[in-house]
Amino acid sequence: MSESHIPSAIAQSEADILAAANRHLMNTYRRPAIVFTHGRGCYIYDAQGRAYLDFLGGIAVNALGYAHPRIVRVMRREAGRATHFSNLFHNQFQGPLAAKLAQWSGMDRCFFTNSGSEAVEGALKLARAAARGSDGDAGGKTRILALENSFHGRTLGALSLTHTEKYRAPFQPLMPGVEFVRLNDVADLEAKLDDRVCALFIEPTQGEGGIHGVSADFWQRARALATQHGAALIADEIQCGLGRTGRYFAYQKFGGREMWPDIVTIAKPLAAGLPLGAILAREKFAAAFHPGLHGSTFGGGPLACATALEFLSIVDEEGMLENVRLRGEEIRAGLEKLARKFKFIRKVRGEGLMIGVELDIDGAPIVEEAFRQGVIINCTHERVLRLLPPFTVRSSQVKQFLRKLKKILESVSARANSSATQQPAEQPFTSIAHEHTARS
Ligand code: PMP
Numbered sequence: 001m002s003e004s005h006i007p008s009a010i011a012q013s014e015a016d017i018l019a020a021a022n023r024h025l026m027n028t029y030r031r032p033a034i035v036f037t038h039g040r041g042c043y044i045y046d047a048q049g050r051a052y053l054d055f056l057g058g059i060a061v062n063a064l065g066y067a068h069p070r071i072v073r074v075m076r077r078e079a080g081r082a083t084h085f086s087n088l089f090h091n092q093f094q095g096p097l098a099a100k101l102a103q104w105s106g107m108d109r110c111f112f113t114n115s116g117s118e119a120v121e122g123a124l125k126l127a128r129a130a131a132r133g134s135d136g137d138a139g140g141k142t143r144i145l146a147l148e149n150s151f152h153g154r155t156l157g158a159l160s161l162t163h164t165e166k167y168r169a170p171f172q173p174l175m176p177g178v179e180f181v182r183l184n185d186v187a188d189l190e191a192k193l194d195d196r197v198c199a200l201f202i203e204p205t206q207g208e209g210g211i212h213g214v215s216a217d218f219w220q221r222a223r224a225l226a227t228q229h230g231a232a233l234i235a236d237e238i239q240c241g242l243g244r245t246g247r248y249f250a251y252q253k254f255g256g257r258e259m260w261p262d263i264v265t266i267a268k269p270l271a272a273g274l275p276l277g278a279i280l281a282r283e284k285f286a287a288a289f290h291p292g293l294h295g296s297t298f299g300g301g302p303l304a305c306a307t308a309l310e311f312l313s314i315v316d317e318e319g320m321l322e323n324v325r326l327r328g329e330e331i332r333a334g335l336e337k338l339a340r341k342f343k344f345i346r347k348v349r350g351e352g353l354m355i356g357v358e359l360d361i362d363g364a365p366i367v368e369e370a371f372r373q374g375v376i377i378n379c380t381h382e383r384v385l386r387l388l389p390p391f392t393v394r395s396s397q398v399k400q401f402l403r404k405l406k407k408i409l410e411s412v413s414a415r416a417n418s419s420a421t422q423q424p425a426e427q428p429f430t431s432i433a434h435e436h437t438a439r440s
Pocket of ligand 1: 116
């Protein structure tokens with residue numbers, strides 16, 4: 001029997017791949033006109049064989065970098081056994097993974113999803129179901145609070161909790177009953193959190209919003225008020241959780257059990273690049289779900305859960321949290337040095353390997369110049385450079401990054417200073433040429 005030949009995208013020319021993307025993908029991202037083929041450690045490689053130092057880590061997903069040997073081994077093993085059974089049956093890995101996540105987070109129970117947004121949607125439903133109670137009467141306890149500057153996802157429920165107007169406006173009307181509290185404004189929180197609130201969503205460190213931490217005062221008051229009014233305090237740790245700040249969860253800096261949230265959402269790095277998220281909850285809230293109330297076809301399949309168990313073991317066994325803290329300090333110290341040289345750097349923020357560099361100028365030209373020079377970073381909220389390197393990043397790679405960033409900032413400031421006389425640099429990031437909308 002001849003071996004079946006499955007045409008691989010890599011077998012096509014880069015130009016053909018880009019043409020197909022331009023013609024058939026929806027126009028949702030601005031991307032450089034190159035194709036990435038593989039990665040190793042903290043580097044990714046394009047179809048021309050060029051290496052890029054990745055300090056964005058697939059937006060906080062690739063916490064172990066690329067092709068970590070233990071992850072590759074588990075994925076290969078499980079792919080050859082079963083990728084999916086369905087949630088009508090137990091698999092070997094969901095229970096042990098839920099137990100390990102309960103141990104890390106201090107929560108009791110877990111529901112597996114396929115993305116962060118889906119975890120947020122499920123947490124919304126859990127909080128609403130818990131408020132309704134066993135008698136099925138919510139008694140008007142349906143209001144939801146989130147914070148200004150927040151990001152919780154793109155699906156309609158999660159988008160309703162996301163503050164940024166440009167993400168929301170095109171899709172109005174969103175879910176009713178959501179109100180926003182000013183970040184770290186205790187008085188605003190006290191004014192808005194009452195008995196009709198069923199959930200308060202907080203990113204302990206806001207990611208998309210530009211790496212802003214919630215203050216201890218604000219969190220403590222949120223915890224006390226949520227308890228007083230019987231609302232669920234929900235920590236969205238999709239970006240800041242699972243080791244990113246140098247702790248298992250960012251909320252753990254606020255204290256022990258009495259400071260923990262009621263519900264936690266996670267996703268991004270959980271299954272080392274396979275789509276897997278989860279809702280974690282204390283028993284009191286988790287008890288609101290019973291068979292038939294919530295579900296997911298793919299969530300928590302054996303391949304993804306086995307990989308996630310391996311991810312959590314690697315974080316524990318290979319000293320990842322310490323590396324996150326130490327490398328984070330090195331990066332911040334280097335950035336502070338650069339801030340003294342480049343006056344357009346206003347502030348360096350963040351914890352562990354979740355770092356924001358606030359600028360007085362637009363960040364896009366810096367991201368584009370970095371890309372030209374083989375470094376991947378990104379920019380959020382127009383003026384905050386965001387760094388989310390893998391937990392495995394080495395000291396030598398931090399040094400390499402800081403050296404390169406200095407050169408990148410020099411090029412951008414030199415160009416800005418002589419912009420009147422020079423041609424603008426070619427823009428590597430473009431949106432898809434959208435023939436259909438252009439014509440209509
Ligand atoms: N919450 C937070 C805090 C996030 O950072 C993100 C993704 N950036 C989401 C939710 C949505 O996750 P996903 O893109 O996996 O749906």
